[in-house]
Amino acid sequence: MSPARLSDVGIASCRSCGRVVATLRAELSFTPGVEPAVHWYESERQCRCRATRLPRPAALPASVKVRLGDLRAAAAAARPWEELTGRPPLRLVV
Incomplete structure (x- = not known):
């Protein structure tokens, strides 16, 4: 496995109860x-519904795809030892 940077893209909340489902x-x-x-x-799942x-990652909204493009550009411009800082995670309702 090759090394990678991790970045939180979005936080999913339950449509029924409003609690966190996943990151x-x-x-x-x-x-x-x-x-x-x-x-x-x-x-960190809180929802029990x-x-x-x-949703599958391929079926996510366009806002997620835009955020991934921003992260890809930031990663290409950064040195391996630099930490990537991005915008706060998107709020997704599932």
């Missing part, structure tokens, strides 16, 4: 031109 996290490779890997992390499902 959408991007892994940005130190190698220029490599697409970020996007994953849901449910370690059975009907709440997380």
